[in-house]
Amino acid sequence: MxxxxxxxxxxxxxxxxxxxxxxxxxxxxxxxxxxxxxxxxxxxxxxxxxxxxxxxxxxxxxxxxxxxxxxxxxxxxxxxxxxxxxxxxxxxxxxxxxxxxxxxxxxxxxxxxxxxxxxxxxxxxxxxxxxxxxxxxxxxxxxxxxxxxxxxxxxxxxxxxxxxxxxxxxxxxxxxxxxxxxxxxxxxxxxxxxxxxxxxxxxxxxxxxxxxxxxxxxxxxxxxxxxxxxxxxxxxxxxIEKWVRGMEDIQIWRLANDYLQWLGQDRINQMGYAYEELAQILEYYRPPRFKLWTTLSLESLIKKREERQKWEYEYQIIRLIRSFQRRGVGGTMVRLTQKVLGIPSNSQEVTQVWEN
CATH class of the missing domain: 3.40.50.300 (P-loop containing nucleotide triphosphate hydrolases)
Structure with missing residues (x-):
């Protein structure tokens, strides 16, 4: 009782x-x-x-x-x-x-x-x-x-x-x-x-x-x-370490890197984990910068559903470009796709990736 x-x-x-x-x-x-x-x-x-x-x-x-x-x-x-x-x-x-x-x-x-x-x-x-x-x-x-x-x-x-x-x-x-x-x-x-x-x-x-x-x-x-x-x-x-292998995917890496930065050193350490060790693992798997612009940030993905329309179109385009990359299509095709679909090469998302 x-x-x-x-x-x-x-x-x-x-x-x-x-x-x-x-x-x-x-x-x-x-x-x-x-x-x-x-x-x-x-x-x-x-x-x-x-x-x-x-x-x-x-x-x-x-x-x-x-x-x-x-x-x-x-x-x-x-x-x-x-x-x-x-x-x-x-x-x-x-x-x-x-x-x-x-x-x-x-x-x-x-x-x-x-x-x-x-x-x-x-x-x-x-x-x-x-x-x-x-x-x-x-x-x-x-x-x-x-x-x-x-x-x-x-x-x-x-x-x-x-x-x-x-x-x-x-x-x-x-x-x-x-x-x-x-x-x-x-x-x-x-x-x-x-x-x-x-x-x-x-x-x-x-x-x-x-x-x-x-x-x-x-x-x-x-x-x-x-x-x-x-x-x-x-x-x-x-x-325990299965998550590390997942960092080979550039989108998963982007989310993990954003998440680590958002949580910050103090919060990670308070949870009983070593922030620097996690940062070193992510640094080891860091993708080339020119590939990161084909990913979506953690912030954009956790927006409310009614706000999705602002970036769903971009998401579909990113999927298309990533499919080109997986098939070994060169940068010319990627740039052509950008031009045809009207994606500015200096968009905020792209600029942020290159600055970071």
Whole structure:
């Protein structure tokens, strides 16, 4: 039974594509921990207090105003709402845990990074595992492991890339001893020592067998990693540097370089990674400058969908020119294409590339 303060609740939060499904499988293999596919339970009620960040057909801005007005009737205002959430969702979590007979319920929902303060306020005694991964590896896993040129969909995950690192770092600071920080790379290299730390922190016995979660009895989940997790049965150290090979693609390199520059040295180092080492890897794979103008910047790709029309035409042209380059067509054909399609050779995009 989970009490109202969340003593038996365990939240696993990370950037999506950071190895959270692997971590969840390992933890869920422990006899004291019960988990299911990502619940996403707490996002709906906690976002109801916000004035932006969600949409609903019932006109969410009016709903938020009405909720705020309703809460004005109580001396404690918002605390009444949080108490109501606490009681309802404690009941749901308790029902899930009761059927398992285990001690902890693990809710692995990566996008809880958006609501860490509210989640902590709702369940002050819950425990949080904040999972971090090299952000360039997260970027590559997000855009380089799916279909070709999957990076065109970046606007749909811009929060996962742009907002989550800062929110996770702020969450770590806020939660203090209520959280433990786990790095994907260390979990892959030394799974036993990392899981031993977590088990000690949870006050449960470490079992070496939990590392190999197996394949035969693994349920198929709707959310999380839909590929690798069902092909392997334990952490694979070879996946740590897989992102590096992706830097041979000039568009992926451009996105990674933009992302590294945007995150900056302080944020990268606070996450536990060496900014200079990542910069050196990118420098090694840096494409010739004349090729970079055929790429799109991270900033342009994370724009809202309604703003896409401003650069979709340019994107199609860039695809055409890249197809010429892959077929070994010389610079004359590229320049001719520019001229016919009306692309100025001194456009802002081209100028920026050459200046950089």
């Amino acid at each position: 989970i009490n109202l303060q969340g003593d038996n609740l365990l939240f696993l939060i990370s950037q999506p594509r950071a190895g959270s499904t692997l971590t969840q499988r390992i933890l869920g293999n422990h006899p004291d921990i019960y988990t299911v596919s990502e619940p996403w339970l707490m996002l709906h009620p906690l976002y109801a207090l916000r004035t932006e960040g969600y949409q609903a057909e019932y006109w969410q801005s009016l709903a938020q105003m009405a909720l705020n007005d309703f809460l004005q009737n109580f001396p404690d205002r918002e605390e009444v709402y949080f108490e109501g959430i606490r009681q309802m969702y404690t009941y749901l979590y308790s029902q899930a845990l009761a059927s398992s007979g285990k001690r902890y319920f693990l809710d692995k929902t990566p996008r809880y990074y958006l609501i860490i303060p509210e989640l902590y306020r709702t369940f002050p005694n819950a425990k949080f595992i904040i999972l971090l991964r090299n952000p360039l590896a997260v970027l590559y896993s997000s855009v380089g492991c799916g279909s070709k040129e999957n990076w065109i969909l970046l606007d749909g995950i811009k929060n996962d890339l742009i907002r989550s690192p800062t929110l996770l770092l702020e969450g770590i600071k806020l939660l203090g001893d209520r959280c433990i920080v786990l790095h994907y790379e260390q979990l892959s290299k030394n799974p036993e020592s990392e899981m031993r730390k977590i088990c000690e922190w949870l006050d449960i016995e470490f079992l070496s067998a939990m590392i190999d979660y197996g394949l035969d009895q693994v349920p198929k989940w709707r959310f999380g990693d839909q590929k690798t997790i069902y092909q392997m049965s334990k952490p694979d150290v070879n996946r």
